[in-house]
Amino acid sequence: MITGVRRRMGVEERRQQLIGVALELFSRRSPDEVSIDEIASAAGISRPLVYHYFPGKLSLYEAALQRASDELAARFVEPHEGPLGARLLRVMARFFDFVDDHGPGFSALMRGGPAVGSSTTNALIDSVRQAAYVQILAHLRVEEPPARLELVIRSWISLAESTALLWLDGRRIPRAELQTQLVHDFAALLAVSAAYDGEMGALLRQVLKDEPGDGPFADLVTRLVSLAA
Numbered sequence: 001m002i003t004g005v006r007r008r009m010g011v012e013e014r015r016q017q018l019i020g021v022a023l024e025l026f027s028r029r030s031p032d033e034v035s036i037d038e039i040a041s042a043a044g045i046s047r048p049l050v051y052h053y054f055p056g057k058l059s060l061y062e063a064a065l066q067r068a069s070d071e072l073a074a075r076f077v078e079p080h081e082g083p084l085g086a087r088l089l090r091v092m093a094r095f096f097d098f099v100d101d102h103g104p105g106f107s108a109l110m111r112g113g114p115a116v117g118s119s120t121t122n123a124l125i126d127s128v129r130q131a132a133y134v135q136i137l138a139h140l141r142v143e144e145p146p147a148r149l150e151l152v153i154r155s156w157i158s159l160a161e162s163t164a165l166l167w168l169d170g171r172r173i174p175r176a177e178l179q180t181q182l183v184h185d186f187a188a189l190l191a192v193s194a195a196y197d198g199e200m201g202a203l204l205r206q207v208l209k210d211e212p213g214d215g216p217f218a219d220l221v222t223r224l225v226s227l228a229a
Helices: 011-028 036-043 047-053 057-074 084-101 103-111 119-140 147-168 175-194 198-209 216-228
Strands: none
Touching: 011 036, 011 047, 011 057, 011 103, 036 047, 036 057, 057 084, 057 103, 057 119, 084 103, 084 119, 084 147, 084 175, 084 216, 103 147, 119 147, 147 175, 147 198, 175 198, 175 216
């Protein structure tokens, strides 16, 4: 009878395994509810061995958040080709894929968790927001954004976060509708800002110039016109 031989992992490989296991558990339940014993059991190692690689649950949680934040930031990366509305729709679909897959962990990160308030956690959250901000600027082909444009983009990123958190609380609104609504929200914020500023107006006209008649921005105009009829 041939028995399997467990391969011994190197230090970094074991660390990455533990981060992956922790992230998976944090994705299903709030990190506050996950114990080191559970992480050790899921990884197939002893509790003392977990502490050999991480000094405590907080450090493991922060490492898992680092991986999650890197993955979330990557969801905003999109080729700069085609109409902006369609690009944003794809970004929102990937964003909600992440939220759907990592619900409790995403909620814990934004609302509260074992590392909330720490400089590490705050820096991770800010890095995701900044990555999203930089990506949207790139899509708009703006290198030095005026104050009103920065306000529009950062307000929209905050709105996307809040919307995702509310959606997780019971999923009472169809996800696809929220993804489209957030793209409409971006266009609406841009339009309101354009009403106050000529530079923003020029940017809005440039964006709309490339939008097709069946795109999400045109759909928003149709919906608004129907309300006024």
